[in-house]
Amino acid sequence: MKQKLIRITTVPISLEKLLTGQLRFMNSFYDVIAVSSEKENLEKFGKAEGLPVFPIEMTRKITPVQDFMAIVKLFFFLRKQKPFIVHTHTPKAGLVGMIAAKMAGVPHRLHTVAGLPLLETVGAKRKILDFVEKIIYGAATAVYPNSHGLRTIIEENNYCSTKKLKVLANGSSNGIDTSHFDPALFTSAQNQKLKEQWHIAKDDFVFIFVGRLVKDKGINELVEAFGVLNSENQHVKLLLVGNFENDLDPLDESTMKRISEGKGIIEAGYQNDVRPYLAIADALVFPSYREGFPNVVMQAGAFGLPSVVSDINGCNEIIIDGKNGTIIPVKNSGAIYEAMKKMSSATPWMDSLKQNARPMIVSRFEQKVVWEAIRNEYRQLENK
Known part of the structure; x- marks a missing residue:
């Protein structure tokens, strides 16, 4: 029994x-x-x-x-x-x-x-x-x-x-089930169809955030940083996947205004399956104030995405700076901007991060x- x-x-x-x-x-x-x-x-x-x-x-x-x-x-x-x-x-x-x-x-x-x-x-x-x-x-x-x-x-x-x-x-x-979170499960045709749905051009660089759209996740700083980056390079997009929680942890009014205006920001809402969205992204940006051990950073890594994460527990245990992503100070929109700008440039450094991303998740967090x-x-x- x-x-x-x-x-x-x-x-x-x-x-x-x-x-x-x-x-x-x-x-x-x-x-x-x-x-x-x-x-x-x-x-x-x-x-x-x-x-x-x-x-x-x-x-x-x-x-x-x-x-x-x-x-x-x-x-x-x-x-x-x-x-x-x-x-x-x-x-x-x-x-x-x-x-x-x-x-x-x-x-x-x-x-x-x-x-x-x-x-x-x-x-x-x-x-x-x-x-x-x-x-x-x-x-x-x-x-x-x-x-x-x-x-x-x-x-x-x-x-x-x-x-x-x-x-x-x-x-x-x-x-993380790395056989489930695997970019090989999604075809180029599927990815292209989803990109077209959200008006993402072929040469756009897509940053993705997955999680609750709240202050504690660093969304105010992220949106501010992205606004500066997008004003310099309109081929950079920010894909937000998640729900707002205005009753528990509301965003600043200025942030909500920027999100609603669009200007490179795509608000996809909550998705029961985030994998198709990871499949069309180039990098994760996750500037949270606090975490335990964030699943989304592992999920993004399993999809071969480098991550920009804040220097907090969990995030700084999954990401090794310069190996599979980059680690930035907490609550620092300037640091988010610099990291996103560097990642969105086609460099050997970015290629190296991509190559390491999935193997470093598979070997440690299966x-x-x-x-x-x-x-x-x-x-x-x-x-x-």
Whole structure:
């Protein structure tokens, strides 16, 4: 009889996108149950993956009353299910999941840290979020930062004992399926058709950004830098793939105006499959303020794209400056401009970055390596 494993995220898209295929893989060894909010989307995920699900309403905002109700509901569910392991991802799921699991007496309570939104917060709110982080890690029996830089930040802030911390494999929460993220899957005709759809000319150099279009991702600085570059060279395009989050982290009005005006900026919106867009791009630009271990940088690399990334944990572990991309200071539109200008010039340097991009991802971050590392952690718990 298999042991029960419960995996929890705040919203189902994290199960679907950030942990693609992982729960199905773990279901070969455990009876896996997926827990998240948004009942309809969660049930759709469960049906697609062949997994039972349990919906609990959680938000990404500070909502004490709703959080308390979620903890109580999850506590009773865990008492009934008696899982061997509860493994949480994302901050709110970590808070609700780890407290409820400890109250319910779950023996192994694991939390993966894939980023710390609080790093861009100050004042009283920062103190509250620091306290919440300590509660999560205190209730957990093991904490897995998904990058070495993130582990260092956790240690520097004294969120928990270093004995609880471990980075699995080479980092990342899920690795990357390089057979899925492969430019060879897309033909020249397919690429040309998509370019024509977005009015991208044959000799245009296309920078792509994939992710939430919010302040924390460096979009204000990116759009400002691109505006200068495009005024000098109209054959440079910026392809934005993602949604705005105006209620949580709005962009500056000037940025929104520039995006709406076009002028070399293509707003493609959220795409369920980003691969066709990576296939028509020449380079990724990802000037985020904070990350855990960004999937999109691995995905772009697997497509042979060099990346411009900010000097933050995760990004500076995937990209080696001058090898498969370039690393720039955080919140610096001038540095973004200079990096984009250099990349968009046809140089041997750029050719070298392209040649290295995919092999450096395949050799370090193949998905099965990460899955086996997590499975090995679970296996060790079975022997305790």
